[in-house]
Amino acid sequence: MERESATTYEPKRNSEIRVFESFDDISTDLAEYISQISEISVKERGYFAIALSGAPLVSFLWKLCEAPYNKTLDWSKWYIFWTDERAVAKNHAESNYKLTKEGFLAKVPILNGHVYSINDNATVEDAATDYEFVIRQLVKVRTIGVSESNDCPKFDLILLDMGSDGHVASLFPNHPALELKDDWVTYITDSPQPPPERITFTLPVINSASNIAIVATGDDKVKAVHLAVSDGTEGPDAPALLPARMIHPTDGKLVWFLDKAAAASLEANNGDASYDEHAEYRL
Template identity: 40%
Template sequence: MTTTERKKIVFPSKNELSDAMAEYIANLSAKFCTEKGLFTVVLSGCDLISWLGKLLQPPYLNSIEWSKWYVFWVDERVCSWDDPNSNYKLAMDDFLSKVPILNKNIHAIDKHYAADGNAEQCAVLYEECLRNLVKENIIPICSKTGYPQFDLQLQGMGPDGHMASLFPGHPQINEKEKWVTHITDSPKPPPKRITMTLAVINSSSYNLMAVCDKEQAHAVAEIIKHNNMSLPSAHLSGQVETVWYLDEAAASML
């Protein structure tokens, strides 16, 4: 690892993992809202959104300073906002619509180009959005890397060891110039996606990788036990902390 060593915590079940993740996020929200008056958090899709459900309950729902949150997506499927494949739709339906985050602080993929299936233009516009927020001093530039530094990125991993839309054997993980890139041949449908690049992901202050279920156990072991760097998730790092939250099933081959 180039910045921080991997730290892993194994929980008996998804429920305990969700509890711990809610506490972790709430503590970081309080820290950054106190220190700089805002909190930038990057979401992924799939099961991770359901695990955020504990933030919708006491004591977090009424104690978190939601109006100071700025929300982004580490990757997104290039489809309409109301498509069942949309990470935006998933997050809005199950989480964001239930907390008082300001609409102007929720930064989704461009609605029109996504509906048209134009992955390249969606990536260009999402990077432009990030660059504008850097100019507005919402997102700082990491002094060590020169890339935007989010406060927290919440990552998930597929059974093949991919994170975001960075897949094994695909060139996007090697992108060094762009902040956001696109893919049109994802091995996991839908094929068209945009994704933050590894350099941006690893410039975040905190990266939390949450993984559950036996299906992921082999990839977890390949990364944590064998340091298999051919898997994109093995490259996850953070400027302050990188932590892996695993349930017992995901950790069963360690």
């Protein structure tokens, strides 16, 4: 895969950090990244099971709606899920389903029957239970793979965006949901960001994916990026449980997609090396 506009870092085993000059560069590389995983998954398993995060991430998927991807990808083999969802109606302005449908799904030929949104008529607790049941049924028939390490679903790709507080999906710093081990999908009623009621994948499910991508842009993400990827002790200001730092693929690969603003602390840490958009650095 060519990444002419990206600087690449390799901070930890099975993880990679790509730093880009612009949003357009991120979108271009992300489209190629998703395309390659899709093609490999369809060839090897016959399906491509992808779980998406919220609205900020959808804005980076527009390249997939254009040539060549809109014609070359085997969209009939795509299965769409959400890593998290707000407990609101599907036509609500804060619905991840609505935002994804308008920004992506309506522009590509993914089969309606392959799009799995939550039951927005149920309570948030029941919606989480129902969503986990649906995933378990699809794991049984191997539409979604299964992890050999822990029997969790093994999504081909989980796409996440990271908040300035270091949250991913609807897993927030120091929240009890971070400690769940057996549930695949859980619910929260006390999100620090509105709306308060949400369903979310748990860490074991996210970490069981074959591929995980985290997108973070903007200078408000600098501290969270630093805390998430740095080795050693971060100091007293770091949250005890920072969700983004807890993303460690069990048997997969993690790739960070950052703009230069979000990656500013990484640039500072490599201040002894000249910045080269074609270079590779190791942290």
